[in-house]
Amino acid sequence: MRYNICFTKAVASGNDFIIIDDRSGELGARSLDYPEIARDLCRRRLSIGADGLLVLEDSDKAAFRMRVINPDGSEVDMCANGIRCSAYYAANTGWGEDLTIETGAGILNATVSGNAVKVKMSDPRDIRLKINLGIGPSMVTAHYINTGVPHVVHFVNDLEGYEVKRIGRKIREHTLFAPEGTNADFITDTGANSASVRTYERGVEDETLACGTGVVASAVIMGLLGYASSPVKIRTRSGDMLTVHYRMSGGKVTDVYLEGTASIVCEGKV
Numbered sequence: 001m002r003y004n005i006c007f008t009k010a011v012a013s014g015n016d017f018i019i020i021d022d023r024s025g026e027l028g029a030r031s032l033d034y035p036e037i038a039r040d041l042c043r044r045r046l047s048i049g050a051d052g053l054l055v056l057e058d059s060d061k062a063a064f065r066m067r068v069i070n071p072d073g074s075e076v077d078m079c080a081n082g083i084r085c086s087a088y089y090a091a092n093t094g095w096g097e098d099l100t101i102e103t104g105a106g107i108l109n110a111t112v113s114g115n116a117v118k119v120k121m122s123d124p125r126d127i128r129l130k131i132n133l134g135i136g137p138s139m140v141t142a143h144y145i146n147t148g149v150p151h152v153v154h155f156v157n158d159l160e161g162y163e164v165k166r167i168g169r170k171i172r173e174h175t176l177f178a179p180e181g182t183n184a185d186f187i188t189d190t191g192a193n194s195a196s197v198r199t200y201e202r203g204v205e206d207e208t209l210a211c212g213t214g215v216v217a218s219a220v221i222m223g224l225l226g227y228a229s230s231p232v233k234i235r236t237r238s239g240d241m242l243t244v245h246y247r248m249s250g251g252k253v254t255d256v257y258l259e260g261t262a263s264i265v266c267e268g269k270v
Contacts (some may be wrong), residue, residue, distance in 0.1 A: 008168075023056060079148075092264065127145045136170070152171050167200075197235070
């Protein structure tokens with residue numbers, strides 16, 4: 001389809017996004033169907049291809065508002081790698097390097113230095129540790145946390161050989177997390193304050209090369225279980241290493257930051 005829209009494609013740790021800049025409000029006046037646009041443009045091999053569509057709009061509360069639309073057309077409150085891409089785009093467009101960004105999860109702060117972006121996340125909530133989940137004939141121990149969007153974290157021994165897509169989809173659709181569902185993160189502790197993670201993302205309905213909120217969820221759960229302390233380095237499926245900083249006191253987690261690099265891939269018009 002032809003939309004007559006300019007776009008920028010950006011990537012953070014293998015998580016790629018199509019950015020549409022509508023701070024002027026011109027596109028909003030056209031009443032565009034962004035869910036349909038996301039379903040069209042995010043298709044791999046058949047279109048631009050991306051893990052999501054980011055629509056940047058004017059905000060009376062922050063430098064700009066970021067909307068996140070998944071490839072299936074669903075809109076979610078937050079995407080940490082998405083906000084890193086948006087902040088990097090904004091800094092390179094001249095909007096500033098210290099930015100406030102309005103999201104469905106609240107107003108977040110991002111600092112851009114070169115290609116490095118550090119984002120102050122919302123405080124994690126709805127934490128439930130050591131949940132027994134029935135997955136077919138098996139029972140797995142998992143941990144639930146909301147880091148802007150919901151995540152279930154499950155520790156595994158063989159991360160490379162684990163059936164992330166099959167088990168991830170079962171966790172994502174588990175009745176315990178209905179009706180919205182959850183993202184699923186599979187993590188292996190790799191040493192002092194470090195780990196590797198693979199993530200099945202709802203809305204994408206597949207494993208992605210990285211998930212920022214999933215990285216934060218994994219690092220915080222490691223801290224709550226006593227396996228690590230801040231800062232925690234998490235290696236994503238893309239091979240990129242992200243760093244998570246946080247404060248922990250009496251089981252409460254605050255001052256959470258996600259730090260990593262972002263880049264612009266291309267610009268175009270559809």
